[in-house]
Amino acid sequence: MKTWITPWGPLSLSRFPYDDDPALQAWSGADTFLLEDFSRRRLPAGTLVLVYNDAFGALTCALLMAGYKVAQISDSALSQRATLWNVEANHLDDQDLFLLDSLSVPEGEVVLYRLPRSTDLLEYQLAQISSYLPAQGTFIATGMTKEIHTTTLTLIENLLGPTTTTPADYKARLIHTQPQPQPRPASRFPFRWSIPSLNLEIIQHAGVFSAGRLDGGTRLFLEHFPKASHLNGAVVDLGCGNGLLGLVAAKRSLSADIFCVDESFLAVWSARESFRINQMGGRGKFLCGDGLEDFDKASVDLILCNPPFHFQNAQTLSIAQKMFQMSVKVLKPDGELWVVANRHLGHHKILGELFPRVATVAYDEKYALFRCFKSSEKSAL
Numbered sequence: 515m516k517t518w519i520t521p522w523g524p525l526s527l528s529r530f531p532y533d534d535d536p537a538l539q540a541w542s543g544a545d546t547f548l549l550e551d552f553s554r555r556r557l558p559a560g561t562l563v564l565v566y567n568d569a570f571g572a573l574t575c576a577l578l579m580a581g582y583k584v585a586q587i588s589d590s591a592l593s594q595r596a597t598l599w600n601v602e603a604n605h606l607d608d609q610d611l612f613l614l615d616s617l618s619v620p621e622g623e624v625v626l627y628r629l630p631r632s633t634d635l636l637e638y639q640l641a642q643i644s645s646y647l648p649a650q651g652t653f654i655a656t657g658m659t660k661e662i663h664t665t666t667l668t669l670i671e672n673l674l675g676p677t678t679t680t681p682a683d684y685k686a687r688l689i690h691t692q693p694q695p696q697p698r699p700a701s702r703f704p705f706r707w708s709i710p711s712l713n714l715e716i717i718q719h720a721g722v723f724s725a726g727r728l729d730g731g732t733r734l735f736l737e738h739f740p741k742a743s744h745l746n747g748a749v750v751d752l753g754c755g756n757g758l759l760g761l762v763a764a765k766r767s768l769s770a771d772i773f774c775v776d777e778s779f780l781a782v783w784s785a786r787e788s789f790r791i792n793q794m795g796g797r798g799k800f801l802c803g804d805g806l807e808d809f810d811k812a813s814v815d816l817i818l819c820n821p822p823f824h825f826q827n828a829q830t831l832s833i834a835q836k837m838f839q840m841s842v843k844v845l846k847p848d849g850e851l852w853v854v855a856n857r858h859l860g861h862h863k864i865l866g867e868l869f870p871r872v873a874t875v876a877y878d879e880k881y882a883l884f885r886c887f888k889s890s891e892k893s894a895l
């Protein structure tokens with residue numbers, strides 16, 4: 515926990531549940547800059563403020579402390595969890611807090627917007643905001659200077675209205691926009707794309723990993739996918755994104771129970787829709803949460819995983835490592851974890867410490883696919 519001084523007082527904040535990197539904190543200079551601007555406007559307590567992409571609930575906590583109502587819109591189940599954790603840690607009343615996922619369309623006149631990592635998610639959320647924000651509404655966006663590009667500003671101008679940026683402070687900038695409600699073209703999201711070599715259609719929502727193309731790691735995984743005889747019992751696509759790995763498992767095995775898990779609401783939605791569009795709607799179960807938390811000890815036969823190495827705007831290996839630790843726990847004694855990852859991340863070292871036997875199934879210049887056996891007694895590959 516670290517202390518953040520806000521215009522309304524100090525807050526103790528954590529990057530719950532992955533608060534293990536002392537170099538990182540739960541707020542950024544962009545959040546500080548935004549609140550300083552917002553506090554000078556002296557909006558009356560009780561005003562509803564819509565807050566987008568508040569990674570750990572720092573902005574939300576500050577606004578609740580100041581007496582505002584807050585509707586927080588996020589695509590991350592982990593961000594929602596961090597928010598509730600920080601609200602409780604600071605003894606804030608949560609009766610004025612509304613947590614909405616990014617599929618919900620709220621209503622309100624004051625929007626504080628933290629730029630997301632994904633330009634697609636930005637575009638989708640701006641289209642959503644333009645559908646309800648009135649001309650007299652307030653829109654202030656913020657991001658670190660390195661995250662704000664000409665394309666960012668053009669998108670905001672095109673989708674919301676005339677926009678100005680401030681000089682940099684705290685290594686961040688503010689973006690002020692005068693909303694100009696007018697009919698705009700329908701949003702591009704969600705969209706559909708095909709993988710002819712697999713005879714599959716994918717439905718993809720905004721910001722979901724690998725939009726409209728096959729990621730290099732996923733491709734290597736698909737080229738060396740477990741044989742149909744290995745796809746039995748409970749099979750989990752861990753960090754499923756658009757659900758492609760789970761979908762291929764479902765297509766190759768009629769007997770496996772396929773579970774698709776992701777912490778992104780739009781990813782889980784995309785996976786469910788991708789199963790449906792390929793006439794496999796009844797074959798999958800779709801869960802939004804943190805890794806394998808919903809699975810019992812020794813209940814899973816096979817885990818397929820292309821793990822994340824980012825959370826929000828920061829790189830981190832701790833989520834992948836926790837996924838591997840959870841895998842050891844939930845796999846049956848003869849279960850296996852298959853992991854594809856960027857070779858430079860060095861995941862094989864931690865996998866080797868957690869599993870008695872790890873085989874490299876395939877690799878190319880960039881990625882490697884590992885097969886990790888829970889038991890050392892497994893017969894040869």
Ligand SMILES: C[S@@+](CC[C@H](N)C(=O)[O-])C[C@H]1O[C@@H](n2cnc3c(N)ncnc32)[C@H](O)[C@@H]1O
Binds near residue numbers: 776821
């Ligand atoms: C590299 S992408 C892989 C997506 C997909 N499996 C593929 O190969 O195209 C990693 C995925 O992990 C998800 N993720 C990140 N943190 C997670 C967590 N704690 N629990 C579950 N999923 C998580 C991300 O939202 C993202 O969709």
